[in-house]
Amino acid sequence: xxxxxxxxxxxxxxxxxxxxxxxxxxxxxxxxxxxxxxxxxxxxxxxxxxxxxxxxxxxxxxxxxxxxxxxxxxxxxxxxxxxxxxxxxxxxxxxxxxxxxxxxxxxxxxxxxxxxxxxxxxxxxxxxxxxxxxxxxxxxxxxxxxxxxxxxxxxxxxxxxxxxxxxxxxxxxxxxxxxxxxxxxxxxxxxxxxxxxxxxxxxxxxxxxxxxxxxxxxxxxxxxxxxxxxxxxxxxxxxxxxxxxxxxxxxxxxxxxxxxxxxxxxxxxxxxxxxxxxxxxxxxxxxxxxxxxxxxxxxxxxxxxxxxxxxxxxxxxxxxxxxxxxxxxxxxxxxxxxxxxxxxxxxxxxxxxxxxxxxxxxxxxxxxxxxxxxxxxxxxxxxxxxxxxxxxxxxxxxxxxxxxxxxxxxxxxxxxxxxxxxxxxxxxxxxxxxxxxxxxxxxxxxxxxxxxxxxxxxxxxxxxxxxxxxxxxxxxxxxxxxxxxxxxxxxxxxxxxxxxxxxxxxxxxxxxxxxxxxxxxxxxxxxxxxxxxxxxxxxxxxxxxxxxxxxxxxxxxxxxxxxxxxxxxxxxxxxxxxxxxxxxxxxxxxxxxxxxxxxxxxxxxxxxxxxxxxxxxxxxxxxxxxxxxxxxxxxxxxxxxxxxxxxxxxxxxxxxxxxxxxxxxxxxxxxxxxxxxxxxxxxxxxxxxxxxxxxxxxxxxxxxxxxxxxxxxxxxxxxxxxxxxxxxxxxxxxxxxxxxxxxxxxxxxxxxxxxxx
Numbered sequence: 001x002x003x004x005x006x007x008x009x010x011x012x013x014x015x016x017x018x019x020x021x022x023x024x025x026x027x028x029x030x031x032x033x034x035x036x037x038x039x040x041x042x043x044x045x046x047x048x049x050x051x052x053x054x055x056x057x058x059x060x061x062x063x064x065x066x067x068x069x070x071x072x073x074x075x076x077x078x079x080x081x082x083x084x085x086x087x088x089x090x091x092x093x094x095x096x097x098x099x100x101x102x103x104x105x106x107x108x109x110x111x112x113x114x115x116x117x118x119x120x121x122x123x124x125x126x127x128x129x130x131x132x133x134x135x136x137x138x139x140x141x142x143x144x145x146x147x148x149x150x151x152x153x154x155x156x157x158x159x160x161x162x163x164x165x166x167x168x169x170x171x172x173x174x175x176x177x178x179x180x181x182x183x184x185x186x187x188x189x190x191x192x193x194x195x196x197x198x199x200x201x202x203x204x205x206x207x208x209x210x211x212x213x214x215x216x217x218x219x220x221x222x223x224x225x226x227x228x229x230x231x232x233x234x235x236x237x238x239x240x241x242x243x244x245x246x247x248x249x250x251x252x253x254x255x256x257x258x259x260x261x262x263x264x265x266x267x268x269x270x271x272x273x274x275x276x277x278x279x280x281x282x283x284x285x286x287x288x289x290x291x292x293x294x295x296x297x298x299x300x301x302x303x304x305x306x307x308x309x310x311x312x313x314x315x316x317x318x319x320x321x322x323x324x325x326x327x328x329x330x331x332x333x334x335x336x337x338x339x340x341x342x343x344x345x346x347x348x349x350x351x352x353x354x355x356x357x358x359x360x361x362x363x364x365x366x367x368x369x370x371x372x373x374x375x376x377x378x379x380x381x382x383x384x385x386x387x388x389x390x391x392x393x394x395x396x397x398x399x400x401x402x403x404x405x406x407x408x409x410x411x412x413x414x415x416x417x418x419x420x421x422x423x424x425x426x427x428x429x430x431x432x433x434x435x436x437x438x439x440x441x442x443x444x445x446x447x448x449x450x451x452x453x454x455x456x457x458x459x460x461x462x463x464x465x466x467x468x469x470x471x472x473x474x475x476x477x478x479x480x481x482x483x484x485x486x487x488x489x490x491x492x493x494x495x496x497x498x499x500x501x502x503x504x505x506x507x508x509x510x511x512x513x514x515x516x517x518x519x520x521x522x523x524x525x526x527x528x529x530x531x532x533x534x535x536x537x538x539x540x541x542x543x544x545x546x547x548x549x550x551x552x553x554x555x556x557x558x559x560x561x562x563x564x565x566x567x568x569x570x571x572x573x574x575x576x577x578x579x580x581x582x583x584x585x586x587x588x589x590x591x592x593x594x595x596x597x598x599x600x601x602x603x604x605x606x607x608x609x610x611x612x613x614x615x616x617x618x619x620x621x622x623x624x625x626x627x628x629x630x631x632x633x634x635x636x637x638x639x640x641x642x643x644x645x646x647x648x649x650x651x652x653x654x655x656x657x658x659x660x661x662x663x664x665x666x667x668x669x670x671x672x673x674x675x676x677x678x679x680x681x682x683x684x685x686x687x688x689x690x691x692x693x694x695x696x697x698x699x700x701x702x703x704x705x706x707x708x709x710x711x712x713x714x715x716x717x718x719x720x721x722x723x724x725x726x727x728x729x730x731x732x733x734x735x736x737x738x739x740x741x742x743x744x745x746x747x748x749x750x751x752x753x754x755x756x757x
Contacts, residue, residue, distance in 0.1 A: 016069045019087065019296060019321075026324045027331075027341050036334025043333050049094070049270040051335045056117075057097055057266060058326050061090035062345055063122045064113035065323055066352040068297065070126075071133045073353075075301050079360055080133045082147035083301030086112035088294035089231050090322045091263040092196065093117040095289070098273035099227075102188050104173060106159045106166045107149040108196040108231055110295075115149045115156060122348060126355040136362040143374070143519040144365045152521040155187070157485060160517070163201050165509045167210035167228065168474050169524075170195035172482020174226035175217065178284055179464075182435070186487050192280045193482070196229040199246050200236025206505070209474040211253050214286040216470050218255030223284040227277055228256075230288060231263065233295040238308040247290060256286045263291030264322040266329060294320045374520040375512075376557030377583045380625055386578035387619055390433040394616040398432055405432055405460045416610030420453045420596040422566040423529075425613050426573045427454065427491070431461050434489055434581065439466045441476055441493030441529075450495060451531065451596050473499050477506035477528070484524035485514065489581055497532025497590065498546035511586045512555045523584025527576045533562075533697060534731055534741055535594035535647045542730040544593075545737060550702040552588055553675045559587040559626055560675035564595060564649040566611035568672060571624035579626060590674075592646045601650065602657060609650065627673050629681040632656075635665030640751060641685050643708055644695035645671040648742065652695050655747045664755055674704055682708065683715030690719035691754045697742050700725040720757055724750045 037043065039052035049057075068087045074080025086092075093113035099105070107114060112129060119125035131139035132147035141150035141158050150158025157173075159166035174193035181189075201207055210228075217224045232246050251258040257279060261272035269291060276289045294317035298305045305314060323345075330336045336344070365371050394402055403410065411417065411425035431437050439457055445468040448455030458466040469476050473494050480490035494500045500507075507528075514524045534545040552560050561576055563569035569591075576587035601608035614622050634656040642652045649670045656666040669685045671678055686692045692712065696705035705723045712721060724747055727740040 016072050016297065020069065022318065023321065023323055023345065024342055026321070027327045027338050030328055030331045030338055032337055033332060033334050039335060043267050043329055043335070047267040047271055048274055049267045051330070051333055053097060054266060054326070054330060055335060057093045057270075058330060059122055059344070059348060060093040060096075060113050060117035060125075061266070061323055061326055062348040063116040063125055063352060064090045064093070066349045067112055067126060067129050069349070070130060070352050070356040072297075072301055074133060074356060074360075081135050082133050084109050084299065085297060086110040087296035088233060088317065088322065089113065089263070091266060091269045091291060091293060092229070092231060094266050094270035095196070095229055095273045098270055098277045099194060100191070102155055103192050103194050104155050104157055104187055105194040106157045106161070106170050106196075108161050108198055109149070110198065110231060111149055111196050114196070115154070118154050118156065123351055123355060126352045127359065130352075130356050130359050131362065134359050134362070135364055136359050137365050137370070138362050141519060141521060142517045145371065146517055148517050150518055152518070157522055158514075158517045160509070160513070161197065161201075163204045164197040164207035164210070165204075165505055167195055167197060167207050168213070168478020168506060169481040169485070169510055170226060170228070171210045171213050171217075171224065171475065172479040173486055174224045174286070174482065175222070175479060176483040176486035176488060177225055178223040190281060192225040192227055192277065194227045194229065196231055198236070199230060199232035199234065199241045200239065202230055202246060202249070206474055209472055210478065211256065213470060213472065213475040213478070215253050215255030218286055224286045225280050225284045226286040227280045228286070228288040230290045231293050232290060233293045235295055235299070237299045237303070250288050250290050253288070256288050258288055258290065260290040260292070263293040264320045264325050266322070266326045293322070296321065372556070374518070375516045376559075376585065377515075377520070378626065379583055382582040383575060383578045383626075384620070384623055386582045387574050387623060390430070390574070390578070391616040391619040393433040394429055402429070402432055410615070411613040412615040414613070416607060416612050417566050418597050418599060418610060419563065419566045419569055419591070420451055422569045422611065422613060423453050423573060423591065424455060424457070426570045427457060428460060429616070430574070430577050431457070431465065434577070436487065437465070437489040437491060437577070438483060439491045439493070440469050440479065442471050442495045443468060444493050449493070451593065453531075453591070453596065454493070473503035474506055477503050477511070480526045480528070481506065481510055481524045484526050485522055489525055489527075489577070491527045491529060491577075493529040493531075495531065496544055496546065497530055497549075498543045500530060501551065504551050507552075507558065507586065507588075508555050512557050515584055516557070520584075524586065525580035525584045527573075527580050527587045527589055530588055530590045531593045532590050533592045533594065533646050534726075534737065535592075535697075537594070541733045545731040547698045547726055547731065547741070548702070549590065549674060549698055549704065552590075553704070553707065557586065558675060559585055560590060560673065561587060562590045562592065562646045562672060562674055564592060564646050564670055564672075565609065568624060568630065568670070570614060571619070571622045572672060574619060575624050575626060590646075594647055595650065598650070602654060624672065627676045627678050629672055629678040629685070630670045631681070631685055632668040632670070633665070634668060635660035637665045637667045637688075639664045639666065639689060640691050640693060640755060641667045641669060641689045642693045642695055642747075642751070643669045643671065643682060643686070645674060645704065646697055648695040648697045651742070651744050651747055655744055655751060658748070659751055664751075666751075677707055677711050679711040679715060682711055683717055686712055686717050686719065686721075691757070692717070692719065692721040693747070693750050693754055694721065694723040694725075695742060695747055696723060696725040698726060699728050701728045720754055722750050722754050
């Protein structure tokens with residue numbers, strides 16, 4: 001019986017062939033008992049798992065193993081593109097059986113047996129998985145964009161799960177499932193959120209944030225029907241988890257019920273999973289199920305275990321092979337004989353191999369358009385319709401409620417408003433017209449935000465819809481992701497732009513990928529309010545004055561809006577909310593803090609930065625489409641085009657007014673949208689003068705100005721261009737901040753240099 005192959009003197013390595021041979025040899029050697037249990041009886045004394053169900057789950061386990069073997073076979077001739085397998089983790093089939101098929105699940109990448117157990121048939125599961133392995137465009141969830149476990153029909157939410165970044169979303173989903181809901185739900189009222197993850201990723205910041213948040217909610221008496229499953233094989237690629245660490249860490253988490261089982265023992269796993277899932281469903285409280293497993297055949301196809309594991313270590317894992325363990329259980333119960341087990345193994349192997357051969361010839365994604373189609377659908381007509389519908393709801397049917405919300409004085413009757421006041425009024429109107437909208441974050445509720453932008457919103461809409469969270473940005477975005485995929489419209493706030501960097505992977509790796517990896521079957525609509533940028537007076541330092549947006553502009557599909565003036569803030573925010581509702585867009589609404597309470601433009605007391613608020617009847621006509629700029633002609637507007645955004649708009653308008661006094665006309669272009677950039681508007685306005693001054697308050701390296709220059713080049717602009725940008729520096733405290741930021745003097749000098757050409 002050859003369990004291991006040797007490669008020279010380097011040490012042992014498990015191979016598909018050896019694993020296959022070992023299974024056959026081990027099963028053939030198992031003794032056959034004299035008595036037989038009935039399929040309806042417990043598979044062994046004291047177990048909850050019946051023999052009939054055990055046989056069904058064994059088929060799912062066998063399918064999982066053969067999917068790994070097929071993936072490596074496909075890879076051997078360069079037709080398979082994913083070989084991270086589930087061998088050794090097949091016990092998670094029992095977890096699937098312990099749940100309801102309508103419980104939404106976010107799966108670890110070694111949860112193939114779970115997926116197979118939940119699927120309608122072994123061949124269906126095999127086809128779905130292998131289409132992902134070969135990157136077939138017919139793969140039903142990701143469409144060949146990645147190999148994920150996902151299915152809208154099976155309520156499996158796709159996730160890449162490599163660093164447990166899906167766990168904050170799982171917390172948010174559980175939180176959303178527990179909320180009272182009027183109207184139709186995506187999942188039943190008794191559903192629980194399920195997420196599996198590996199032992200190494202349990203140490204990742206996203207996992208620790210999720211565990212902490214689950215305990216925090218429980219301590220705060222907030223129900224959280226969440227079951228987390230740690231599939232612990234003791235290895236993070238080549239790095240072993242310290243003995244006992246996972247049990248010590250997971251079992252001492254406050255507020256989270258801990259249970260554990262031998263994940264290689266199907267009956268023990270099933271019994272423990274039934275108990276854990278029952279507790280979560282009955283009590284609506286969080287629990288973690290810690291399963292001890294093994295990893296067979298290495299981390300992935302190219303991984304050479306012999307480089308970091310001893311013969312003894314690999315043999316020890318092989319002795320715990322869950323397929324052999326389940327075969328021993330079934331044969332010992334007299335449910336199957338050794339020959340029947342091997343015949344079953346071969347039959348399912350034949351089915352899987354047949355499917356693998358069939359998917360080989362299926363078409364792959366062809367061309368950029370097909371690849372990016374589900375990434376960020378843009379349906380401007382639907383967005384405009386959504387705004388019109390909101391205006392209709394606010395005007396006639398909702399007029400009385402609107403008057404009450406604004407304490408008897410509507411914002412359109414209050415005179416011109418500041419940026420902060422406009423955002424507050426727009427959020428109020430949106431909450432009135434969309435009952436599924438939620439506002440939450442650090443200090444947004446009782447305090448009304450650091451700058452008063454969300455003042456009185458909790459009073460108007462109760463703590464169920466406007467609430468403070470724990471001070472953890474990862475959890476805030478995780479709540480938004482979970483609520484969004486459950487059909488709500490979350491509007492979270494991260495208190496400062498710099499704080500987003502603690503959690504930006506929740507946007508990059510989770511929010512932006514959901515529609516992409518599910519072909520639009522799942523979406524996570526969100527409008528993230530993000531106070532930021534620089535130029536605050538008497539309150540500085542790089543955490544509160546952050547002028548870097550490169551991490552946001554680098555996320556495919558994300559909408560990045562920067563309202564500078566109150567006149568733009570309301571229509572832009574309505575567009576973001578409508579786009580999230582209609583298209584599932586992930587929008588970031590970056591609010592320039594220094595302009596929140598600005599009133600004047602040219603001189604003190606002129607109130608030129610204020611703007612009247614539009615009544616509902618004006619909303620449809622005052623529509624700010626995504627990716628469209630606004631131009632301010634100053635003077636004859638033929639000499640110079642100034643392209644800018646945010647704080648740069650106010651400075652540029654002031655400089656343009658002074659240039660007009662000198663006889664030069666300017667076109668000041670407020671980009672408004674930094675992603676996608678309004679490239680067509682930009683090129684048109686640049687061509688109108690032939691001279692472009694880019695005023696970019698972000699950093700010179702990696703700043704928005706680089707994207708503007710690239711857009712001009714791509715658009716065929718052949719005139720002169722000059723860039724004014726902030727220094728490549730963090731922003732210091734106090735007056736020194738002015739030394740690294742763009743100022744009006746620099747803008748004036750840049751304009752004169754261009755005009756002199």
